[in-house]
Amino acid sequence: MRLFAAVLPPAAAVDELALAARKLRDMPGAGGLRWTERAGWHFTLAFMGEVPDERVPDLTERLARAAHRTEAFRLALHGGGRFGDRALWAGAAGDLAVMRRLAERADAAARKAGLDMDQHRGYTPHLTLARSRAATLDLRPFVTALDAFEGTPWTVGDLALVRSNLPRSGVPGEQPRYEEVERWPLRAAG
Template sequence: MRLFAAVLPPPTAVDELATEVAALRRLPAADTLRWTGHAGWHFTLAFFGEVDDELVPELRERLARAAHRTSAFPLRLHQGGRFGHRALWVGAAGGLEEMRLLAERSDAAARRAGVSMEEHRRYQAHLTIARAREAGDLRPYVEALAAFEGTPWQVADLALVRSNLPVSGVPGEQPRYEVVGSWPLGGAG
């Protein structure tokens, strides 16, 4: 199973972002980008990749502990940025230290469960909204996102998500994401 730990924005945040993305899609050359689907919007905390079925129960147990040890925190969608000339994202504001801690705990949970993880990188909260097929200038989109401020919400859960990669070969088909586990953060509920 291809898995990752994530924070999922609530429907109100998704709706606000959908409105913002609709405006971005009216900018020049927006049709050259591959825009991600609303149903797949998430903040990845830790990407686990292919996880052997026998490791999943231990991973679930350790993620539950990580969630329990992390307090709920406020978050909102905030501005945007880019990774090079290929990925356009929306950022976050609010409880970023708590989110970073939850990401580190999710990464550690996977390692302790026996999941082979890539080299650890400093966490940067981002939600990918588009990818460029070819290197292009994403600065106009980042500039358009400069004033974007979403409504705050309380992050109350850690989600384990399965990524089902496209298999049809249809151009533009996107991965399907399926929540296969969710645990309340300490103090949530």
């Protein structure tokens, strides 16, 4: 199964971001973007790709330990950014050092479970809003429009393991479906 570790924002945070994203969809060039669905909005911490069934128990045990070693932390959706002109994303503010540490621990858990994590790069907290359909679309105006976005902070209290079910229908625009496999509480703050 195709898996990743993630922080899942609460419904209230998703609602706030949805209002901001709705305005972006009215901007010139928005039709050249493939917008992600709010049901799929998450902060990926470590993408594991295809994980053999026999590795899942070891992976989940190691992720549970990573969650237990990490203190709950404050986070808010904040501003935005882009990866070149390929992807537009909402950013985060808050205790990003703890979030990065959780991402590193999730990555280490996957490596220790025997998964190939060589594609994993330095962690940039982001929630993907859209991907470009054309290599020539300038995403900078969208990023600028997100500059003032500031969501309400919440406490991240758990680490989720999510399964990504890729589209199979062949219908243009169909998006992956995400299914929560398991969730572990983070250590209480203080």
